[in-house]
Amino acid sequence: MTRVARRHVLYIPGFDPVPPRAYRERYRREAARQAEISGYVIEKGEPPEGARFGWHVDAHVEGAEVAVDLEVLYWADIVRERMQGGIGATYLALVRTAWAYIGSGALWRLMRLRKGPVIAALYPVAVLLGQGLVALAIAGLVAWCFYRGAHGLMSLIGADQLADPFDAFRPLAALAGFGTGYLFLRWCAKRDHLYAWYLMKDYAFSSSLKGAYPPEQEARMEAFADRIAEVLRSDVDEVLVVGHSSGAYIAVSVLADLIRAGRVPDDGPVLSLLTLGHVVPMVSFLPKAGRLRADLAFMGSADVPWVDVTAPGDGCAFALCDPVAVSGVAGECKRWPLVISAAFTQTLSEAEQARLKWKLFELHFQYLNAFDRLPDGADAYDYFRVTAGPLTLRDRFGERAPSKSRLEAPVNKFTDMAA
Known part of the structure; x- marks a missing residue:
């Protein structure tokens, strides 16, 4: 000893x-x-x-x-460098990460081990998709309100009799809606009260090269x-x-x-x-x-x-x-x-x-x-x-026995090893 x-x-x-x-x-x-x-x-x-x-x-x-x-x-x-990607980069990472685990079949095999970490892995995907849907709903609502407000204003000043008076407002309404939805997602990413954006970057880093270590x-x-x-x-x-x-x-x-x-x-x-x-x-x-x-x-x-x-x-x-x-x-x-x-x-x-x-x-x-x-x-x-x-x-x-509840059955499909 x-x-x-x-x-x-x-x-x-x-x-x-x-x-x-x-x-x-x-x-x-x-x-x-x-x-x-x-x-x-x-x-x-x-x-x-x-x-x-x-x-x-x-x-x-x-x-x-x-x-x-x-x-x-x-x-x-x-870690901090990998966490600096913008909104679009994060959602692209979401797609790539989901495909890395689903496309390879790894996700289904991981579920045969412990459900907790698999749920933890799916959790940021669900949260980010949910936040994305809320952003789309906000964008649509803001665009609609902007367009209807412009319609009411034009009617008030008597310009609603003109031919297609609102064409110019359609792209402006879309821009206002898109900008508001984007600001909502930026707020979600910055606050990240649910740690979903952080976890997404974590899993994206681990799976970015499908299991190989980044340089x-x-x-x-x-x-x-x-x-x-x-x-x-x-x-x-x-x-x-x-x-x-x-x-x-x-x-x-x-x-x-x-x-x-x-x-x-x-x-x-x-x-x-x-x-x-x-x-x-x-x-x-x-x-x-x-x-x-x-x-x-x-x-x-x-x-x-x-x-x-x-x-x-x-x-x-x-x-x-x-x-x-x-x-x-x-x-x-x-x-x-x-x-x-x-x-x-x-x-x-x-x-x-x-x-x-x-x-x-x-x-x-x-x-x-x-x-x-x-x-x-x-x-x-x-x-x-x-x-x-x-x-x-x-x-x-040295004298302690391993846990009786441990899992040892091989589950992995990929067992090849680097030379």
């Missing part, structure tokens, strides 16, 4: 435009809550050297002192690999890579690249992988995701402990779906991931569950938050024991 005195955590977010400081503040806030609940001490320290977006904590957890450097592997700039994402993943390789040359005891949401499949591919390239030193720190709230099938089920499927198969049999945590209460994740197995790439030597549940109904009080009931996005981030009703046992999922405790990921969960 390796006792950890120093750990470096590298967190890969999902498709999220927020700056890294939001994750830093979430960690500090929720660590303080969990420390009060569980009797830990987790205190802020100086930021780690070489980390562009990082912070440090000194922890006293489970009777041990642990120094932890944490950093966010940044790609929010790519800018590949370039950033290469930079992530360089940074992890640098940390693996430091004198910490464990390097823990955490991938959340769509950051889970990014973490899988980055580590697969790193290991294949021989950049993980034999005498270096323990390397571990933790994935949270994954949405892997949304990409691995697409026809051109051969690169991701190969990485999943590789990491499934690699000598790197990989723990995957989801919860049935998270409607945005493929809860308890083994991402390697359901993608149809589990080989005979498959060892990972260990699929376990965060079990929100058991780890959150009834009051906390009621507070989060309709906050779907906050539920999707609950893996990074404090739990106010943790069960006994060192192998209960607790983000702060995992990141700031004295046990490596393998030692903490």
Whole structure:
């Protein structure tokens, strides 16, 4: 058993435009809550050297002192750039994304896993189509009112006896209607109270190349690999890579690249992988995701402990779906991931569950938050024991059995893998 005195955590977010400081503040806030609940001490320290977006904590957890450097592997700039498309571009992305999943048959296979994330994927389509219909209705009403108002005005001044006096008003009425409908959609996109425009951009990005990684994402993943390789040359005891949401499949591919390239030193720190709230099938089920499927198969049999945590209460994740197995790439030597549940109904009080009931996005981030009703046992999922405790990921969960409710049956039609 390796006792950890120093750990470096590298967190890969999902498709999220927020700056890294939001994750830093979430960690500090929720660590303080969990420390009060569980009797830990987790205190802020100086930021780690070489980390562009990082912070440090000194922890006293489970009777041990642990120094932890944490950093966010940044790609929010790519997310923000992809979210800048206008109204027309968004509706065009809607059509392309729907075709990517429906035309390939991926949508029907995803529905055989968990309904929640599929509904979450269809939700922005429904909302945007609904808003589009409302915009058309508004445009028609404004055009009609404009035209009838012009008719009344011309009648009032006696010009209605002229031949075709209203021809000039028809294009003006149409322009007024179109402009009003467009302004309504711009308001919807800007406010996005229902998060539909954001989610549409998210799914459009993931499916833009039918499962292949966009070039800018590949370039950033290469930079992530360089940074992890640098940390693996430091004198910490464990390097823990955490991938959340769509950051889970990014973490899988980055580590697969790193290991294949021989950049993980034999005498270096323990390397571990933790994935949270994954949405892997949304990409691995697409026809051109051969690169991701190969990485999943590789990491499934690699000598790197990989723990995957989801919860049935998270409607945005493929809860308890083994991402390697359901993608149809589990080989005979498959060892990972260990699929376990965060079990929100058991780890959150009834009051906390009621507070989060309709906050779907906050539920999707609950893996990074404090739990106010943790069960006994060192192998209960607790983000702060995992990141700031004295046990490596393998030692903490090594004796834990996988969830009995996990799904492992291969469902994916596309199982070819990149060489």
